Amino acid sequence: xxxxxxxxxxxxxxxxxxxxxxxxxxxxxxxxxxxxxxxxxxxxxxxxxxxxxxxxxxxxxxxxxxxxxxxxxxxxxxxxxxxxxxxxxxxxxxxxxxxxxxxxxxxxxxxxxxxxxxxxxxxxxxxxxxxxxxxxxxxxxxxxxxxxxxxxxxxxxxxxxxxxxxxxxxxxxxxxxxxxxxxxxxxxxxxxxxxxxxxxxxxxxxxxxxxxxxxxxxxxxxxxxxxxxxxxxxxxxxxxxxxxxxxxxxxxxxxxxxxxxxxxxxxxxxxxxxxxxxxxxxxxxxxxxxxxxxxxxxxxxxxxxxxxxxxxxxxxxxxxxxxxxxxxxxxxxxxxxxxxxxxxxxxxxxxxxxxxxxxxxxxx
Amino acid sequence: xxxxxxxxxxxxxxxxxxxxxxxxxxxxxxxxxxxxxxxxxxxxxxxxxxxxxxxxxxxxxxxxxxxxxxxxxxxxxxxxxxxxxxxxxxxxxxxxxxxxxxxxxxxxxxxxxxxxxxxxxxxxxxxxxxxxxxxxxxxxxxxxxxxxxxxxxxxxxxxxxxxxxxxxxxxxxxxxxxxxxxxxxxxxxxxxxxxxxxxxxxxxxxxxxxxxxxxxxxxxxxxxxxxxxxxxxxxxxxxxxxxxxxxxxxxxxxxxxxxxxxxxxxxxxxxxxxxxxxxxxxxxxxxxxxxxxxxxxxxxxxxxxxxxxxxxxxxxxxxxxxxxxxxxxxxxxxxxxxxxxx
Numbered sequence: 001x002x003x004x005x006x007x008x009x010x011x012x013x014x015x016x017x018x019x020x021x022x023x024x025x026x027x028x029x030x031x032x033x034x035x036x037x038x039x040x041x042x043x044x045x046x047x048x049x050x051x052x053x054x055x056x057x058x059x060x061x062x063x064x065x066x067x068x069x070x071x072x073x074x075x076x077x078x079x080x081x082x083x084x085x086x087x088x089x090x091x092x093x094x095x096x097x098x099x100x101x102x103x104x105x106x107x108x109x110x111x112x113x114x115x116x117x118x119x120x121x122x123x124x125x126x127x128x129x130x131x132x133x134x135x136x137x138x139x140x141x142x143x144x145x146x147x148x149x150x151x152x153x154x155x156x157x158x159x160x161x162x163x164x165x166x167x168x169x170x171x172x173x174x175x176x177x178x179x180x181x182x183x184x185x186x187x188x189x190x191x192x193x194x195x196x197x198x199x200x201x202x203x204x205x206x207x208x209x210x211x212x213x214x215x216x217x218x219x220x221x222x223x224x225x226x227x228x229x230x231x232x233x234x235x236x237x238x239x240x241x242x243x244x245x246x247x248x249x250x251x252x253x254x255x256x257x258x259x260x261x262x263x264x265x266x267x268x269x270x271x272x273x274x275x276x277x278x279x280x281x282x283x284x285x286x287x288x289x290x291x292x293x294x295x296x297x298x299x300x301x302x303x304x305x306x307x308x309x310x311x312x313x314x315x316x317x318x319x320x321x322x323x324x325x326x327x328x329x330x331x332x333x334x335x336x337x338x339x340x341x342x343x344x345x346x347x348x349x350x351x352x353x354x355x356x357x358x359x360x361x362x363x364x
Numbered sequence: 365x366x367x368x369x370x371x372x373x374x375x376x377x378x379x380x381x382x383x384x385x386x387x388x389x390x391x392x393x394x395x396x397x398x399x400x401x402x403x404x405x406x407x408x409x410x411x412x413x414x415x416x417x418x419x420x421x422x423x424x425x426x427x428x429x430x431x432x433x434x435x436x437x438x439x440x441x442x443x444x445x446x447x448x449x450x451x452x453x454x455x456x457x458x459x460x461x462x463x464x465x466x467x468x469x470x471x472x473x474x475x476x477x478x479x480x481x482x483x484x485x486x487x488x489x490x491x492x493x494x495x496x497x498x499x500x501x502x503x504x505x506x507x508x509x510x511x512x513x514x515x516x517x518x519x520x521x522x523x524x525x526x527x528x529x530x531x532x533x534x535x536x537x538x539x540x541x542x543x544x545x546x547x548x549x550x551x552x553x554x555x556x557x558x559x560x561x562x563x564x565x566x567x568x569x570x571x572x573x574x575x576x577x578x579x580x581x582x583x584x585x586x587x588x589x590x591x592x593x594x595x596x597x598x599x600x601x602x603x604x605x606x607x608x609x610x611x612x613x614x615x616x617x618x619x620x621x622x623x624x625x626x627x628x629x630x631x632x633x634x635x636x637x638x639x640x641x642x643x644x645x646x647x648x649x650x651x652x653x654x655x656x657x658x659x660x661x662x663x664x665x666x667x668x669x670x671x672x673x674x675x676x677x678x679x680x681x682x683x684x685x686x687x688x689x690x691x692x693x694x695x696x697x698x699x700x701x702x703x704x705x706x
Contacts, residue, residue: 144583145583153583158580161525179585183584184584184585184598185598186599189598210585210586211575211578214575214576216522216525217518219508219509219517219545220545221543221544221574221575222575224575233548234549235548
């Protein structure tokens with residue numbers, strides 16, 4: 001029983017070939033789109049690579065770029081097959097490639113689905129990577145004279161200003177770290193000596209934040225120092241002041257940004273999957289109908305096109321049997337054992353062999 | 365004697381028509397580009413209009429938008445005429461309009477020239493508007509509770525951060541203005557009272573700048589307050605310190621941004637003028653070549669194309685006499701006598 005059989009007149013075959021040619025060029029455009037998407041995502045991730053600890057999340061743009069390139073090639077081959085499909089002399093040379101083409105195209109669809117799933121699944125890993133990266137960034141903020149870390153201050157300042165965030169979780173992260181370098185501290189001053197002695201590690205800690213945490217939308221000029229001391233500033237209440245600094249942490253801001261980027265590409269990727277699947281199905285119909293027409297005496301007559309020659313289950317059984325035969329090619333005895341139950345039912349055996357022959361020819 | 369005549373056979377006419385058709389469509393794309401540049405420029409001016417006291421002149425972007433649309437229309441029409449030019453039946457319906465069309469194109473070129481010149485000349489106006497606007501912005505920085513000016517602080521902060529600049533000419537402009545609102549000043553404090561009494565107008569002046577003047581590239585955490593007091597900070601000399609805050613003034617930064625935009629648009633306009641002139645010269649050749657075919661039924665015949673039917677001097681004198689007769693249209697006797705005399 002054939003799966004999804006359809007009758008094709010010559011006119012319909014020609015229309016199918018033309019439509020499929022256009023569709024496969026559209027799919028080539030979609031492949032370019034997917035590649036460019038992957039490239040853009042990778043560029044954005046690389047821009048903030050300094051505040052990320054590991055590169056696990058890079059697997060998403062890498063797969064997108066690979067799939068984009070592969071689908072450009074695959075769909076270009078499909079358009080060539082379409083062009084040759086109505087010419088009886090040129091079509092047979094594609095027969096051997098078509099099975100491989102179907103496998104590759106379906107694999108591409110699965111990879112695209114995997115990308116959509118991965119972009120959600122890797123959110124936890126991205127969060128961890130950002131947590132460690134930002135913690136280090138804040139710790140090394142003051143080391144503008146250490147080679148390899150001199151630009152950490154500038155990076156963190158630009159990050160906080162661009163993403164409107166402060167610190168790792170919130171602005172209090174700056175209270176726990178010495179972010180003023182010792183080069184700019186007057187160690188003869190009493191205030192400095194007190195602060196350094198006030199904690200075990202001998203660090204100069206203050207309840208102040210860098211200027212990049214300041215929120216320009218605040219109606220009041222920015223208060224950066226002595227944030228927890230209400231009496232240090234006129235008409236200031238630390239608990240209720242909201243607009244003075246950015247309240248969001250940079251980790252949350254960056255995750256929101258990257259998740260938003262990946263979510264907005266979701267619908268695009270899903271529609272590319274749909275287009276690719278429709279190319280696969282249409283090419284299958286075209287292949288079976290053209291082969292059917294060429295096998296008949298009148299090549300210009302009607303023929304049938306289908307997705308699978310037998311039902312799903314039978315095709316699956318045949319496939320399994322073929323694979324087992326291929327695997328057991330070296331072993332003589334089990335082959336003989338396999339043939340004897342078939343020999344017991346000669347009619348079934350002849351049916352099976354003819355079906356196997358037609359399935360192998362249709363598969364190739 | 366025609367001015368710069370060129371002989372055309374069928375082959376040459378066809379090639380000229382095809383080439384001209386492609387260049388017309390290229391000109392349409394250039395027209396779209398000019399239109400979108402005009403819109404971009406208008407949006408940029410709107411974005412920074414608070415820095416210019418909402419006083420800026422939108423003449424140049426409006427002209428650019430108009431010129432872009434006109435270019436699209438004129439060149440699309442020209443392309444259509446080219447497309448029909450080799451078919452005598454279709455071309456016949458365009459024939460009467462062609463002279464006026466070419467004159468219109470010359471007028472359009474004049475408009476392009478005017479736009480190009482304005483792109484360069486209006487930069488002075490932008491400079492003056494910026495100077496005035498920034499001075500007021502700094503004055504109104506503290507008025508975050510006055511309706512109509514509540515967002516001045518945020519706009520100025522974002523501008524200083526984005527353009528990496530501080531103040532109007534430089535950071536000292538902030539020393540002359542009270543940029544902290546009285547709401548946040550403790551008037552009972554002695555230090556505050558001293559500062560307010562230290563000047564005639566009773567303003568709270570300090571040698572400090574807002575946080576948006578800070579340079580993130582400085583190796584040292586930003587020093588905003590007591591900038592001229594070397595003893596207030598450890599290892600600090602305000603005369604050699606360069607990286608702490610932005611040294612450039614916002615007027616210079618904004619002006620260089622706008623002037624580079626206007627200059628590049630101006631260069632594009634002048635390139636468009638050259639393109640349009642060459643297109644019109646080729647169109648004149650094509651129309652005259654098609655008009656002078658001796659045998660309209662036989663497309664293979666040769667014809668001659670030229671730029672002007674007579675020489676330059678004769679064409680000019682003809683134009684002048686035409687203008688004179690137009691002027692003297694109402695005066696019957698004198699006009700009649702003068703014409704009969706010549």
